[in-house]
Amino acid sequence: MISTGVAAVPIPADMSTADAELLGLAQDLLRRVWVAGRHEVATALRTADGGVFTGVHLEGSCRRSSICAEGVALGAARAGLDPAAPLLVDAVVSVQVKPADTFRIIAPCGVCRELISDYxxxxxxWLTGAVGPVRMRALDLLPEKTVRAW
Structure with missing residues (x-):
């Protein structure tokens, strides 16, 4: 667990109330479960039907066994849907703690960008750009991605 003194991310002016809720949930989750080197990222996402799901990064001893928070949240979302319903995500917010005891919004890694954009x-x-938090479409994070036909 991290200190309650870790500064929250200021809500960006253009962030919707629903996305600000995701940001708050991700920060609250990471406050509860953070362990250096083990659980350093938390994600909250909202599905098209309004469901909200969270996930936490799980670091493995051989790196390759590690699982990103985004993948955990996507799996939880899939499990929470009717089997016939597609997994459609509206928004994703992931956070980690900077060394200066401040939360920050982070971009998904390349594998998670692929995973999110596949579904x-x-x-x-949401990610932090040069001037602060910005939003991008998942597919725009992967220029020239080959779109897979499921």
């Missing part, structure tokens, strides 16, 4: 290419992904 929901139009999902909004």
């Amino acid at each position: 929901s290419p139009d999902a909004t992904i």
Whole structure:
């Protein structure tokens, strides 16, 4: 567990109330479960039907066994849907703690960008750009991605 003194991310002016809720949930989750080197990222996402799901990064001893918070949240979302319903994600927010005891919004890694865009290419992904948090469409994070026909 991390200190309650870790500064929250200021809500960006253009962030919707629903996405701000995701940001708060991700920060709250990481406050509860953070362990250096083990659980350093938390994700909250919202599906098209309004469901909200969270996940936490699980670090493995051989790196390759590690699982990103985004993948955990996507799996939880899939498990929470009717088997016949597609996994459609509206928005994803992931956070980690900077060394200065401040939360920050982070972009999904390359593998998670692929995973999110495979299921929901139009999902909004929040990340921190040069001037602060910005939103991008999942597919726009992967220029020239080959779109797979499932």
